[in-house]
Amino acid sequence: MVNLLYTELLKLKRAHMLWVSIIGAAAAPVMMFIGFMNSRSAHPDEPVTFEVSFYNTNLYVLLLIGTLLYGVITSYLFHREYAEDTLKNLLIIPVSKLSLIVSKCLMLFLWIMLLTAVAWGLTFVLGLIGRFDGLTAAVILVSLKQFFLGGCLLFLLSTPTIFVTLLFKNYVPTIIFTAVITMANVALASHEYRVLFPWSAVHAIAVQGYIPEYPALYSYIAVSVASLAGFAATVIYFEKSDIH
Numbered sequence: 046m047v048n049l050l051y052t053e054l055l056k057l058k059r060a061h062m063l064w065v066s067i068i069g070a071a072a073a074p075v076m077m078f079i080g081f082m083n084s085r086s087a088h089p090d091e092p093v094t095f096e097v098s099f100y101n102t103n104l105y106v107l108l109l110i111g112t113l114l115y116g117v118i119t120s121y122l123f124h125r126e127y128a129e130d131t132l133k134n135l136l137i138i139p140v141s142k143l144s145l146i147v148s149k150c151l152m153l154f155l156w157i158m159l160l161t162a163v164a165w166g167l168t169f170v171l172g173l174i175g176r177f178d179g180l181t182a183a184v185i186l187v188s189l190k191q192f193f194l195g196g197c198l199l200f201l202l203s204t205p206t207i208f209v210t211l212l213f214k215n216y217v218p219t220i221i222f223t224a225v226i227t228m229a230n231v232a233l234a235s236h237e238y239r240v241l242f243p244w245s246a247v248h249a250i251a252v253q254g255y256i257p258e259y260p261a262l263y264s265y266i267a268v269s270v271a272s273l274a275g276f277a278a279t280v281i282y283f284e285k286s287d288i289h
Contacts, residue, residue: 062121063156069114070160073105074167078175085175094179095172099188100252102168106161107195107248108230115157115199116223119206120216122149122156142283146207154200161196165189195251198268202243204275211283240264243271 081093165188172180209222226244233239237256240249246264248254255261 062118066114066118066156066160067163069110070106070163071167073102073110074164074171077102077105077168078171081177082175092178093175095169095177096179096184096188098172098177099165099168099184099191102164103188103191103195103251104248106164106192107199107251108234108245109227111195111199112227112230112244113220113223114160115153115203116206116219116226117216118156119153119203120210120219122153123207123210124214124216124219143280146280146283150203150207153203154197157196157200157203158193161192165192191251195247198247198250199244201268201272202247202275204272204279206275208275208279208282211279211286241267243267 077098081098084091085093168188169185206219206223210216210219213219229242230239230245233242233245237258239245240254240256240259241263246267249256250261250264250268253261255264
């Protein structure tokens with residue numbers, strides 16, 4: 046397992062995808078910063094706070110950028126062996142299919158955590174540059190919790206994307222799948238049912254933004270069911286599939 050993870054790290058070190066994903070993770074903080082600067086220019090008497098900056102950036106990451114970006118990364122990690130025709134060579138070492146899946150999931154988790162740190166760190170730095178108000182230790186700790194909890198939950202919800210990638214062995218269906226999820230997030234953003242849809246429920250859990258009609262347990266169940274179903278489908282399909 047350790048050797049597999051180390052191999053994934055070595056392959057990533059030589060790939061341009063890491064830097065492309067970092068640029069993608071930087072999109073949300075930069076766009077939010079530009080928006081806040083424009084708002085300050087239009088309404089100079091209204092202060093911009095770190096709390097609002099962190100909240101809005103995390104909202105953008107979890108509901109829009111993150112779903113698409115992490116979906117592309119997931120597809121890249123799990124489709125790469127098919128694209129480069131190296132999967133059959135790995136499996137004759139021998140390496141169990143389950144170990145291969147778990148090692149790639151660990152790599153995906155580390156990658157998502159790195160991009161989450163980039164998004165948070167850039168939001169913090171841009172806030173200092175823009176001289177936002179209200180920077181306190183409490184705001185920093187709460188924002189860190191919200192960013193990384195959201196990142197962990199999006200990682201758990203990557204399992205359906207993994208299944209789609211392995212099923213079609215192509216980038217296009219995965220991109221379409223994550224795009225549909227993103228559109229659903231946007232459609233449900235202001236609707237009470239957002240706490241029931243797994244991907245939009247991630248933000249509700251991260252910021253404790255629940256709806257009185259639906260207990261928090263519903264959001265946790267939605268995320269858990271989608272994650273476990275995706276993982277089970279992935280393992281069963283990959284174990285039974287023939288590698289040519």
